[in-house]
Amino acid sequence: MTDFAIIIPARFASTRYPGKPLVALRGATGVAKTLIRRSWECATAVPGSVGVWVATDDARIADEVTGFGGQVVMTSPDCANGTERCADAIDKLGEIAPVVVNLQGDAPLSPSDLVPRLVARLEEDREAVMATPAVRCSASLYAHLAADAANGRVGGTTVVFNRAQHALYFSKRLIPYLPGQTDAEAGDVHLHLGMYAYRLPALREYREAETSRLEVLEGLEQLRFLDLGLRVSALAIEALDWDAIELNNPSDVAAMERILASRGIE
Template identity: 50%
Template sequence: MHSVILIPARYPSVRFPGKPLALLTGATGEARSLIRRSWDAAREVSGVDGVYVLTDDDRIAEASRAFGAEVLMTSDAPRNGTERCAEALDLLPSMPDVVVNLQGDAPLTPPHYVEALVEAMADASVEMATPVLRTEPHHLEALRADRKAGRVGATTAIFREDGTAIYFSKEVLPFADRAAETGIPVFHHVGCYAYRPDALRRYAAWDMGPLETAEGLEQLRFLENGVPVRCVEVEARGRAFWELNNPSDIPLIEDIMRREGIA
Protein backbone atom coordinates (compact mmCIF):
# COMPACT_ATOMS: atom_id res chain seq x y z
CA MET A 1 0.00 0.00 0.00
CA HIS A 2 1.07 3.55 -0.73
CA SER A 3 1.03 5.32 2.64
CA VAL A 4 2.12 8.72 3.93
CA ILE A 5 2.48 10.27 7.37
CA LEU A 6 1.02 13.73 7.92
CA ILE A 7 1.92 15.77 11.02
CA PRO A 8 -0.69 18.52 11.55
CA ALA A 9 0.57 21.43 13.64
CA ARG A 10 -1.05 24.71 14.61
CA TYR A 11 0.26 27.61 16.66
CA PRO A 12 -2.83 28.73 18.64
CA SER A 13 -3.79 26.59 21.62
CA VAL A 14 -5.91 27.32 24.66
CA ARG A 15 -3.78 25.17 26.94
CA PHE A 16 -0.37 25.72 25.34
CA PRO A 17 0.05 28.47 22.71
CA GLY A 18 2.98 27.84 20.37
CA LYS A 19 3.27 24.22 21.51
CA PRO A 20 4.86 22.89 18.27
CA LEU A 21 7.87 25.15 18.82
CA ALA A 22 8.31 24.25 22.51
CA LEU A 23 11.79 22.87 23.17
CA LEU A 24 12.43 19.40 24.59
CA THR A 25 15.89 18.43 25.81
CA GLY A 26 16.92 14.85 25.13
CA ALA A 27 19.52 12.46 26.55
CA THR A 28 22.46 14.23 24.89
CA GLY A 29 21.45 17.63 26.25
CA GLU A 30 20.34 18.87 22.83
CA ALA A 31 17.10 20.85 22.76
CA ARG A 32 14.84 20.25 19.76
CA SER A 33 11.38 21.61 19.07
CA LEU A 34 8.32 19.44 19.56
CA ILE A 35 7.57 19.53 15.82
CA ARG A 36 11.16 18.42 15.09
CA ARG A 37 10.88 15.52 17.54
CA SER A 38 7.53 14.50 16.05
CA TRP A 39 9.13 14.53 12.58
CA ASP A 40 12.06 12.49 13.92
CA ALA A 41 9.59 9.92 15.27
CA ALA A 42 7.78 9.75 11.91
CA ARG A 43 11.05 9.21 10.04
CA GLU A 44 11.71 6.06 12.08
CA VAL A 45 8.58 4.36 10.71
CA SER A 46 9.35 1.82 8.01
CA GLY A 47 7.30 1.21 4.88
CA VAL A 48 5.86 4.70 4.38
CA ASP A 49 6.40 6.74 1.23
CA GLY A 50 6.58 10.26 2.64
CA VAL A 51 6.37 12.45 5.76
CA TYR A 52 4.84 15.93 5.63
CA VAL A 53 4.26 18.69 8.18
CA LEU A 54 0.88 20.39 7.75
CA THR A 55 0.44 23.92 9.06
CA ASP A 56 -1.09 27.29 8.35
CA ASP A 57 1.55 29.12 10.41
CA ASP A 58 4.68 30.63 8.84
CA ARG A 59 6.69 30.25 12.07
CA ILE A 60 6.06 26.50 12.20
CA ALA A 61 6.65 26.17 8.45
CA GLU A 62 9.97 28.01 8.62
CA ALA A 63 11.17 25.99 11.61
CA SER A 64 10.17 22.72 9.91
CA ARG A 65 11.86 23.51 6.62
CA ALA A 66 15.02 24.44 8.55
CA PHE A 67 15.44 20.86 9.79
CA GLY A 68 14.59 19.36 6.39
CA ALA A 69 10.88 18.60 6.58
CA GLU A 70 8.55 18.81 3.62
CA VAL A 71 5.78 21.28 4.48
CA LEU A 72 2.28 21.53 3.07
CA MET A 73 0.62 24.88 3.79
CA THR A 74 -3.05 24.49 4.63
CA SER A 75 -5.64 27.16 5.38
CA ASP A 76 -6.59 28.26 8.88
CA ALA A 77 -10.07 26.72 8.48
CA PRO A 78 -9.39 23.21 9.91
CA ARG A 79 -10.56 22.87 13.50
CA ASN A 80 -8.53 19.78 14.27
CA GLY A 81 -5.80 17.58 12.86
CA THR A 82 -8.15 15.25 10.99
CA GLU A 83 -9.74 18.17 9.12
CA ARG A 84 -6.24 19.45 8.31
CA CYS A 85 -5.28 16.03 6.93
CA ALA A 86 -8.44 16.00 4.80
CA GLU A 87 -7.56 19.40 3.33
CA ALA A 88 -4.01 18.26 2.62
CA LEU A 89 -5.20 15.40 0.38
CA ASP A 90 -5.36 17.80 -2.57
CA LEU A 91 -1.85 19.10 -1.82
CA LEU A 92 -0.10 15.72 -1.97
CA PRO A 93 1.90 14.85 -5.09
CA SER A 94 -0.11 11.61 -5.47
CA MET A 95 -3.09 10.06 -3.72
CA PRO A 96 -2.07 7.47 -1.11
CA ASP A 97 -3.99 4.36 -0.15
CA VAL A 98 -3.53 5.13 3.55
CA VAL A 99 -3.03 8.45 5.34
CA VAL A 100 -1.47 8.38 8.81
CA ASN A 101 -2.09 11.31 11.12
CA LEU A 102 0.80 11.43 13.59
CA GLN A 103 -0.22 14.25 15.87
CA GLY A 104 2.47 16.76 16.58
CA ASP A 105 2.24 16.40 20.37
CA ALA A 106 3.29 12.75 20.54
CA PRO A 107 7.06 12.60 19.94
CA LEU A 108 7.36 9.42 22.02
CA THR A 109 5.23 7.39 19.58
CA PRO A 110 7.30 4.26 18.79
CA PRO A 111 7.52 3.35 15.10
CA HIS A 112 5.91 -0.05 15.66
CA TYR A 113 2.68 1.67 16.78
CA VAL A 114 2.36 3.33 13.37
CA GLU A 115 3.46 0.22 11.51
CA ALA A 116 0.71 -1.76 13.29
CA LEU A 117 -1.87 0.76 12.06
CA VAL A 118 -0.75 0.51 8.46
CA GLU A 119 -0.82 -3.27 8.75
CA ALA A 120 -4.39 -3.13 10.09
CA MET A 121 -5.41 -1.10 7.03
CA ALA A 122 -4.53 -4.09 4.83
CA ASP A 123 -8.05 -5.23 5.76
CA ALA A 124 -10.08 -3.44 3.09
CA SER A 125 -13.10 -3.19 5.41
CA VAL A 126 -11.22 -0.91 7.84
CA GLU A 127 -11.82 2.79 7.10
CA MET A 128 -9.98 4.17 10.11
CA ALA A 129 -7.69 2.68 12.76
CA THR A 130 -6.02 3.99 15.90
CA PRO A 131 -3.65 2.43 18.50
CA VAL A 132 -4.51 1.66 22.11
CA LEU A 133 -2.09 0.73 24.87
CA ARG A 134 -2.98 -1.38 27.90
CA THR A 135 -2.02 0.61 31.00
CA GLU A 136 0.31 -0.64 33.70
CA PRO A 137 -0.39 0.41 37.33
CA HIS A 138 2.01 3.38 37.27
CA HIS A 139 0.64 4.47 33.88
CA LEU A 140 -2.95 4.30 35.11
CA GLU A 141 -2.05 6.29 38.21
CA ALA A 142 -0.61 9.07 36.01
CA LEU A 143 -3.90 9.21 34.08
CA ARG A 144 -5.90 9.41 37.28
CA ALA A 145 -3.57 12.05 38.74
CA ASP A 146 -4.22 14.33 35.75
CA ARG A 147 -7.97 14.07 36.24
CA LYS A 148 -7.75 14.66 39.99
CA ALA A 149 -5.66 17.78 39.33
CA GLY A 150 -8.22 19.05 36.80
CA ARG A 151 -5.80 18.76 33.88
CA VAL A 152 -7.23 17.82 30.48
CA GLY A 153 -4.70 15.24 29.43
CA ALA A 154 -4.63 11.75 27.99
CA THR A 155 -7.54 9.88 26.44
CA THR A 156 -8.85 6.40 27.20
CA ALA A 157 -10.66 4.00 24.87
CA ILE A 158 -13.19 1.23 25.32
CA PHE A 159 -13.88 -1.21 22.51
CA ARG A 160 -15.49 -4.52 21.62
CA GLU A 161 -13.70 -7.85 21.49
CA ASP A 162 -13.21 -7.46 17.73
CA GLY A 163 -11.46 -4.10 18.27
CA THR A 164 -14.38 -1.92 17.17
CA ALA A 165 -14.43 1.25 19.26
CA ILE A 166 -17.34 1.89 21.61
CA TYR A 167 -16.17 5.25 22.98
CA PHE A 168 -13.20 7.52 23.66
CA SER A 169 -13.06 9.92 26.60
CA LYS A 170 -10.87 12.35 28.49
CA GLU A 171 -12.18 10.62 31.62
CA VAL A 172 -10.55 7.39 32.77
CA LEU A 173 -12.86 4.69 31.38
CA PRO A 174 -14.06 2.26 32.48
CA PHE A 175 -14.51 3.56 36.03
CA ALA A 176 -11.01 2.91 37.31
CA ASP A 177 -11.85 1.83 40.88
CA ARG A 178 -14.39 -0.72 39.68
CA ALA A 179 -12.10 -1.79 36.84
CA ALA A 180 -9.35 -2.56 39.36
CA GLU A 181 -11.76 -4.71 41.37
CA THR A 182 -12.89 -6.70 38.35
CA GLY A 183 -9.58 -6.88 36.51
CA ILE A 184 -10.92 -4.98 33.49
CA PRO A 185 -7.96 -3.23 31.78
CA VAL A 186 -7.87 0.50 31.09
CA PHE A 187 -6.54 1.38 27.63
CA HIS A 188 -4.68 4.62 26.89
CA HIS A 189 -5.61 5.89 23.46
CA VAL A 190 -2.53 6.88 21.46
CA GLY A 191 -3.24 10.01 19.39
CA CYS A 192 -2.38 8.58 16.01
CA TYR A 193 -4.78 7.63 13.21
CA ALA A 194 -4.76 5.84 9.86
CA TYR A 195 -7.51 6.64 7.37
CA ARG A 196 -8.65 5.86 3.86
CA PRO A 197 -8.74 9.07 1.80
CA ASP A 198 -12.48 8.64 1.15
CA ALA A 199 -13.17 8.44 4.88
CA LEU A 200 -11.19 11.65 5.40
CA ARG A 201 -13.19 13.50 2.75
CA ARG A 202 -16.49 12.39 4.28
CA TYR A 203 -15.27 13.43 7.73
CA ALA A 204 -14.54 16.97 6.54
CA ALA A 205 -18.08 17.27 5.18
CA TRP A 206 -19.75 16.40 8.51
CA ASP A 207 -20.56 18.93 11.21
CA MET A 208 -19.12 18.55 14.70
CA GLY A 209 -21.47 16.47 16.83
CA PRO A 210 -22.36 16.90 20.51
CA LEU A 211 -19.98 14.17 21.72
CA GLU A 212 -17.00 15.52 19.80
CA THR A 213 -17.80 18.99 21.09
CA ALA A 214 -18.16 17.86 24.70
CA GLU A 215 -15.02 15.68 24.80
CA GLY A 216 -12.86 17.69 22.39
CA LEU A 217 -11.95 14.43 20.64
CA GLU A 218 -11.93 14.52 16.84
CA GLN A 219 -12.25 10.75 16.37
CA LEU A 220 -15.74 10.79 17.91
CA ARG A 221 -17.07 12.38 14.72
CA PHE A 222 -16.57 9.05 12.97
CA LEU A 223 -18.54 7.21 15.66
CA GLU A 224 -21.28 9.83 15.68
CA ASN A 225 -21.70 9.30 11.93
CA GLY A 226 -21.73 5.52 12.04
CA VAL A 227 -18.20 4.84 10.79
CA PRO A 228 -16.51 2.03 12.77
CA VAL A 229 -13.13 2.83 14.26
CA ARG A 230 -10.72 -0.08 14.61
CA CYS A 231 -8.72 -0.02 17.84
CA VAL A 232 -5.37 -1.75 17.36
CA GLU A 233 -3.79 -2.91 20.59
CA VAL A 234 -0.05 -2.26 20.63
CA GLU A 235 2.63 -3.38 23.06
CA ALA A 236 4.95 -1.02 24.88
CA ARG A 237 8.07 -3.17 24.21
CA GLY A 238 9.88 -1.31 26.95
CA ARG A 239 8.99 2.13 25.58
CA ALA A 240 7.16 4.66 27.76
CA PHE A 241 4.44 6.70 26.10
CA TRP A 242 3.13 10.13 27.07
CA GLU A 243 1.78 13.07 25.08
CA LEU A 244 2.56 16.75 25.48
CA ASN A 245 -0.83 18.19 26.35
CA ASN A 246 0.17 20.79 28.95
CA PRO A 247 3.40 22.66 29.81
CA SER A 248 3.66 20.43 32.90
CA ASP A 249 4.19 17.44 30.56
CA ILE A 250 7.55 18.77 29.31
CA PRO A 251 9.65 17.54 32.29
CA LEU A 252 7.85 14.17 32.21
CA ILE A 253 8.69 13.67 28.53
CA GLU A 254 12.26 14.92 28.97
CA ASP A 255 12.74 12.45 31.81
CA ILE A 256 11.53 9.61 29.58
CA MET A 257 13.88 10.68 26.79
CA ARG A 258 16.84 10.70 29.16
CA ARG A 259 15.95 7.25 30.55
CA GLU A 260 15.50 5.76 27.08
CA GLY A 261 18.53 7.46 25.55
CA ILE A 262 16.53 9.48 23.00
CA ALA A 263 18.85 12.17 21.67
Protein backbone atom coordinates in the same frame (compact mmCIF):
# COMPACT_ATOMS: atom_id res chain seq x y z
CA MET B 1 1.66 -3.59 2.24
CA THR B 2 -0.58 -0.78 1.05
CA ASP B 3 1.34 2.43 0.34
CA PHE B 4 0.95 5.08 3.02
CA ALA B 5 2.03 8.67 3.62
CA ILE B 6 2.55 10.35 7.00
CA ILE B 7 1.16 13.79 7.79
CA ILE B 8 1.90 15.61 11.05
CA PRO B 9 -0.78 18.26 11.68
CA ALA B 10 0.53 21.15 13.77
CA ARG B 11 -1.03 24.41 14.89
CA PHE B 12 0.37 27.23 16.97
CA ALA B 13 -2.85 28.44 18.58
CA SER B 14 -3.52 25.49 20.89
CA THR B 15 -6.16 26.37 23.49
CA ARG B 16 -4.45 24.47 26.31
CA TYR B 17 -0.83 25.11 25.35
CA PRO B 18 -0.26 27.93 22.83
CA GLY B 19 2.93 27.56 20.81
CA LYS B 20 3.28 23.92 21.81
CA PRO B 21 4.97 22.70 18.56
CA LEU B 22 7.90 25.07 19.19
CA VAL B 23 8.44 24.08 22.83
CA ALA B 24 12.01 22.80 23.33
CA LEU B 25 12.53 19.37 24.89
CA ARG B 26 15.91 18.12 26.09
CA GLY B 27 16.92 14.56 25.35
CA ALA B 28 19.47 12.15 26.78
CA THR B 29 22.48 14.29 25.80
CA GLY B 30 20.95 17.54 26.96
CA VAL B 31 20.36 18.71 23.39
CA ALA B 32 17.13 20.72 23.08
CA LYS B 33 14.90 20.10 20.08
CA THR B 34 11.45 21.51 19.41
CA LEU B 35 8.45 19.27 19.83
CA ILE B 36 7.70 19.43 16.09
CA ARG B 37 11.25 18.35 15.27
CA ARG B 38 11.01 15.40 17.66
CA SER B 39 7.69 14.46 16.08
CA TRP B 40 9.29 14.69 12.62
CA GLU B 41 12.16 12.43 13.73
CA CYS B 42 9.64 9.95 15.10
CA ALA B 43 7.79 9.96 11.74
CA THR B 44 10.90 9.64 9.58
CA ALA B 45 11.96 6.59 11.62
CA VAL B 46 8.89 4.74 10.31
CA PRO B 47 9.85 2.24 7.59
CA GLY B 48 8.00 2.12 4.28
CA SER B 49 6.23 5.49 4.00
CA VAL B 50 6.11 7.31 0.66
CA GLY B 51 6.88 10.57 2.46
CA VAL B 52 6.39 12.73 5.55
CA TRP B 53 4.85 16.21 5.62
CA VAL B 54 4.05 18.68 8.39
CA ALA B 55 0.65 20.27 7.76
CA THR B 56 0.28 23.71 9.33
CA ASP B 57 -1.22 27.14 8.81
CA ASP B 58 1.46 28.94 10.82
CA ALA B 59 4.58 30.50 9.29
CA ARG B 60 6.58 30.07 12.52
CA ILE B 61 6.05 26.32 12.49
CA ALA B 62 6.72 26.15 8.75
CA ASP B 63 10.00 28.04 9.19
CA GLU B 64 11.10 25.68 11.96
CA VAL B 65 10.35 22.61 9.85
CA THR B 66 12.05 23.84 6.69
CA GLY B 67 14.97 24.94 8.88
CA PHE B 68 15.73 21.36 9.89
CA GLY B 69 15.06 20.01 6.38
CA GLY B 70 11.47 18.84 6.72
CA GLN B 71 8.64 19.07 4.20
CA VAL B 72 5.71 21.41 4.83
CA VAL B 73 2.26 21.70 3.31
CA MET B 74 0.39 24.91 4.17
CA THR B 75 -3.24 24.30 5.07
CA SER B 76 -6.30 26.41 5.80
CA PRO B 77 -6.58 28.20 9.16
CA ASP B 78 -10.21 27.07 9.17
CA CYS B 79 -9.31 23.42 9.86
CA ALA B 80 -11.00 22.54 13.14
CA ASN B 81 -8.69 19.65 14.03
CA GLY B 82 -5.88 17.43 12.82
CA THR B 83 -8.11 15.14 10.78
CA GLU B 84 -9.55 18.07 8.85
CA ARG B 85 -6.00 19.38 8.40
CA CYS B 86 -4.92 16.02 6.95
CA ALA B 87 -7.86 16.15 4.53
CA ASP B 88 -6.90 19.68 3.49
CA ALA B 89 -3.27 18.60 3.06
CA ILE B 90 -4.34 15.84 0.68
CA ASP B 91 -6.27 18.40 -1.36
CA LYS B 92 -3.01 20.32 -1.72
CA LEU B 93 -0.69 17.32 -2.26
CA GLY B 94 -2.98 15.10 -4.32
CA GLU B 95 -3.59 11.40 -3.77
CA ILE B 96 -0.06 10.61 -2.65
CA ALA B 97 -1.07 7.24 -1.18
CA PRO B 98 -4.27 5.24 -0.58
CA VAL B 99 -3.73 5.43 3.18
CA VAL B 100 -2.78 8.55 5.15
CA VAL B 101 -1.32 8.27 8.64
CA ASN B 102 -1.90 11.16 11.02
CA LEU B 103 1.01 11.19 13.48
CA GLN B 104 0.05 13.94 15.88
CA GLY B 105 2.65 16.57 16.57
CA ASP B 106 2.47 16.25 20.36
CA ALA B 107 3.26 12.54 20.58
CA PRO B 108 6.96 12.00 19.75
CA LEU B 109 7.16 9.10 22.22
CA SER B 110 4.88 6.97 20.05
CA PRO B 111 6.60 3.77 18.87
CA SER B 112 7.37 4.14 15.16
CA ASP B 113 6.72 0.46 14.45
CA LEU B 114 3.02 1.01 15.20
CA VAL B 115 2.44 2.79 11.89
CA PRO B 116 2.93 -0.26 9.62
CA ARG B 117 0.81 -2.28 12.06
CA LEU B 118 -2.02 0.25 11.73
CA VAL B 119 -1.85 0.07 7.94
CA ALA B 120 -1.89 -3.74 8.15
CA ARG B 121 -4.90 -3.52 10.47
CA LEU B 122 -6.80 -1.60 7.78
CA GLU B 123 -5.87 -4.29 5.27
CA GLU B 124 -7.30 -6.96 7.59
CA ASP B 125 -10.43 -5.05 8.65
CA ARG B 126 -11.87 -4.10 5.27
CA GLU B 127 -14.96 -2.38 6.67
CA ALA B 128 -12.94 -0.09 8.94
CA VAL B 129 -12.39 3.43 7.64
CA MET B 130 -9.75 4.26 10.21
CA ALA B 131 -7.40 2.40 12.56
CA THR B 132 -5.84 3.76 15.74
CA PRO B 133 -3.76 2.28 18.61
CA ALA B 134 -4.99 1.46 22.10
CA VAL B 135 -2.19 0.77 24.60
CA ARG B 136 -2.86 -1.23 27.74
CA CYS B 137 -1.99 0.98 30.73
CA SER B 138 0.87 0.07 33.00
CA ALA B 139 0.47 0.99 36.66
CA SER B 140 2.72 4.04 36.19
CA LEU B 141 0.89 5.24 33.09
CA TYR B 142 -2.45 4.88 34.83
CA ALA B 143 -1.06 6.83 37.79
CA HIS B 144 0.02 9.66 35.44
CA LEU B 145 -3.45 9.83 33.88
CA ALA B 146 -5.16 9.64 37.28
CA ALA B 147 -2.97 12.44 38.65
CA ASP B 148 -3.93 14.66 35.72
CA ALA B 149 -7.61 13.95 36.38
CA ALA B 150 -7.27 14.57 40.14
CA ASN B 151 -5.57 17.91 39.54
CA GLY B 152 -8.04 19.13 36.95
CA ARG B 153 -5.63 18.83 34.01
CA VAL B 154 -6.73 17.53 30.63
CA GLY B 155 -4.48 14.53 30.14
CA GLY B 156 -4.41 11.61 27.75
CA THR B 157 -7.37 10.02 26.00
CA THR B 158 -8.67 6.56 26.83
CA VAL B 159 -10.65 4.21 24.61
CA VAL B 160 -12.95 1.24 25.09
CA PHE B 161 -13.57 -1.32 22.35
CA ASN B 162 -15.48 -4.55 21.81
CA ARG B 163 -14.15 -8.08 21.46
CA ALA B 164 -13.63 -7.55 17.72
CA GLN B 165 -11.43 -4.54 18.57
CA HIS B 166 -13.85 -2.02 17.14
CA ALA B 167 -13.84 1.25 19.08
CA LEU B 168 -16.95 1.96 21.14
CA TYR B 169 -15.97 5.29 22.68
CA PHE B 170 -13.07 7.66 23.34
CA SER B 171 -12.91 10.00 26.31
CA LYS B 172 -10.71 12.46 28.15
CA ARG B 173 -12.00 10.73 31.27
CA LEU B 174 -10.54 7.47 32.50
CA ILE B 175 -12.75 4.76 31.04
CA PRO B 176 -13.89 2.20 31.96
CA TYR B 177 -14.64 3.33 35.50
CA LEU B 178 -12.63 1.30 38.04
CA PRO B 179 -14.05 1.43 41.56
CA GLY B 180 -11.27 0.73 44.07
CA GLN B 181 -8.65 0.67 41.30
CA THR B 182 -5.68 -1.66 41.80
CA ASP B 183 -2.47 -1.97 39.78
CA ALA B 184 -3.85 -5.15 38.21
CA GLU B 185 -7.03 -3.35 37.12
CA ALA B 186 -5.02 -0.53 35.55
CA GLY B 187 -4.48 -2.86 32.59
CA ASP B 188 -8.20 -2.70 31.84
CA VAL B 189 -7.70 0.93 30.81
CA HIS B 190 -6.27 1.59 27.35
CA LEU B 191 -4.52 4.82 26.42
CA HIS B 192 -5.36 6.07 22.96
CA LEU B 193 -2.21 7.19 21.17
CA GLY B 194 -2.51 10.18 18.83
CA MET B 195 -2.02 8.22 15.64
CA TYR B 196 -4.58 7.43 12.93
CA ALA B 197 -4.46 5.54 9.64
CA TYR B 198 -7.26 6.68 7.32
CA ARG B 199 -8.54 5.51 4.00
CA LEU B 200 -8.72 8.51 1.66
CA PRO B 201 -12.52 8.37 1.11
CA ALA B 202 -13.00 8.45 4.90
CA LEU B 203 -11.04 11.69 5.16
CA ARG B 204 -13.31 13.32 2.61
CA GLU B 205 -16.48 12.00 4.26
CA TYR B 206 -15.26 13.23 7.63
CA ARG B 207 -14.59 16.76 6.44
CA GLU B 208 -17.93 17.04 4.67
CA ALA B 209 -19.89 15.87 7.73
CA GLU B 210 -21.24 18.20 10.40
CA THR B 211 -19.34 18.39 13.67
CA SER B 212 -20.86 15.97 16.19
CA ARG B 213 -22.11 17.00 19.62
CA LEU B 214 -19.93 14.42 21.40
CA GLU B 215 -16.88 15.58 19.46
CA VAL B 216 -17.46 19.11 20.77
CA LEU B 217 -18.14 18.03 24.35
CA GLU B 218 -15.09 15.79 24.64
CA GLY B 219 -12.84 17.80 22.36
CA LEU B 220 -11.99 14.58 20.51
CA GLU B 221 -12.05 14.68 16.71
CA GLN B 222 -12.24 10.88 16.27
CA LEU B 223 -15.74 10.78 17.79
CA ARG B 224 -17.11 12.19 14.52
CA PHE B 225 -16.33 8.87 12.84
CA LEU B 226 -18.34 6.99 15.49
CA ASP B 227 -21.18 9.53 15.29
CA LEU B 228 -21.37 8.84 11.55
CA GLY B 229 -21.69 5.11 12.26
CA LEU B 230 -18.33 4.35 10.65
CA ARG B 231 -16.15 1.52 11.87
CA VAL B 232 -12.99 2.50 13.72
CA SER B 233 -10.56 -0.33 14.30
CA ALA B 234 -8.66 -0.23 17.60
CA LEU B 235 -5.25 -1.86 17.42
CA ALA B 236 -4.93 -3.21 20.96
CA ILE B 237 -1.33 -3.54 22.11
CA GLU B 238 0.28 -4.52 25.38
CA ALA B 239 1.81 -2.01 27.77
CA LEU B 240 4.96 -0.37 26.42
CA ASP B 241 8.31 -0.33 28.17
CA TRP B 242 7.87 3.42 28.59
CA ASP B 243 4.92 5.74 29.20
CA ALA B 244 4.00 7.13 25.77
CA ILE B 245 2.52 10.33 27.13
CA GLU B 246 1.63 13.32 24.97
CA LEU B 247 2.59 16.93 25.57
CA ASN B 248 -0.81 18.24 26.63
CA ASN B 249 0.16 20.66 29.40
CA PRO B 250 3.30 22.59 30.43
CA SER B 251 3.61 20.20 33.38
CA ASP B 252 4.19 17.34 30.91
CA VAL B 253 7.54 18.78 29.74
CA ALA B 254 9.59 17.45 32.65
CA ALA B 255 7.96 14.01 32.47
CA MET B 256 8.56 13.79 28.73
CA GLU B 257 12.19 14.84 29.10
CA ARG B 258 12.72 12.12 31.72
CA ILE B 259 11.36 9.51 29.32
CA LEU B 260 13.51 10.80 26.44
CA ALA B 261 16.57 10.53 28.71
CA SER B 262 15.68 7.07 29.99
CA ARG B 263 15.25 5.80 26.41
CA GLY B 264 18.53 7.31 25.30
CA ILE B 265 16.90 9.57 22.72
CA GLU B 266 19.21 12.47 21.86
